[in-house]
Amino acid sequence: MTKKPRQKPGRPKDLEKKQAVLDAAKSLFLSQGYDATSMDAIAQAAGVSKLTLYSHFSDKDNLFSQSVRSHCEAQMPSELFRLKPDQDIxxxxxxxxxxxxxxxxxxEAVALHRLIIAASQKDNRLAHLFFDAGPKRMLGELNSLLRAACDAGYLVIPDTEQAADEFFCLVKGLRHMRILTGCSEVPASLHELTHLESALALFLKAYRA
Incomplete structure (x- = not known):
């Protein structure tokens, strides 16, 4: 009988503590703002020691970046961007x-965008951390997918990096800016976003093989 490999002691607990810190950080950043949120307050809200907090995150900037990345990856995992030959592009x-x-x-994403915009009036460092951890990562993933789709003959795109940018802009539409500026309400359902079908059709009309 083959013995199962033993798991390292404490690993599941460490992951639970790390997630608790990420959740606490996200909540405090949104409710109090980045500058007003201390690492001590995050550790207390997460129910962990400062030693545990710093064992996972070197500083507050790193914690902010990882909380953004964790949230984005949960909603849009890398698997979503892997070309699926058995599925129409x-x-x-x-x-x-x-x-x-x-x-x-x-x-929460709308609140975070507004936090970034407000903080950028004094210092755009937080905006760079946010962009690198969230949008930049997703643009890179989509760029890789578009290149793979071109190699497979599904799409013909001269500049996949530019096309990835165009795709996200089409999907976001003007309503996103209206929501961020308080000119429109967050839709109660994605069914209200009637522009998605036409945005996708426009993108495919330009680049489908």
Whole structure:
């Protein structure tokens, strides 16, 4: 009988503590603002020691970056961007579009965008941390998917990096800016976002083989 490999002691507990810190950090950043949130307050809210906190995150900037990345990866995992030969490319891009709007129209995401905009009036360092941990990672993932789709003959795109940027802009639409500026309400349902179908059709009309 083959013995199962033993798990390292404490590993599940460590992951639970790390997630508790990420959850606490996200909550405090949104409610109190980045500058007003201390690492001590995050450790207390997460129910962990400062030693545990710093064993996972070197500083507050690193914690902020990882909390953004964790939230984005939960909503839009890397698997979503892997080319699926058994699925029409239109269907896969449609799934990405729906996941994106679910992410950016989430009330917490809207609040985070507003936090970034407000903080950027004094210092754009936080904006760079946010962009690198969230949008930049998703643009890179989509760029890789578009290149793979071109190699497979599904799409013909001269500049996949530019096309990835165009795709996200089309999917976000003008309503996202209206929501961020308080000119429109967050949609109660994704079914209200009637522009998704036409945005996808426009993208495919330009680049489908």
């Amino acid at each position: 239109a269907e896969q891009l449609g799934s990405i579009a729906k996941a994106l709007v679910a992410l950016i129209y989430d009330p």
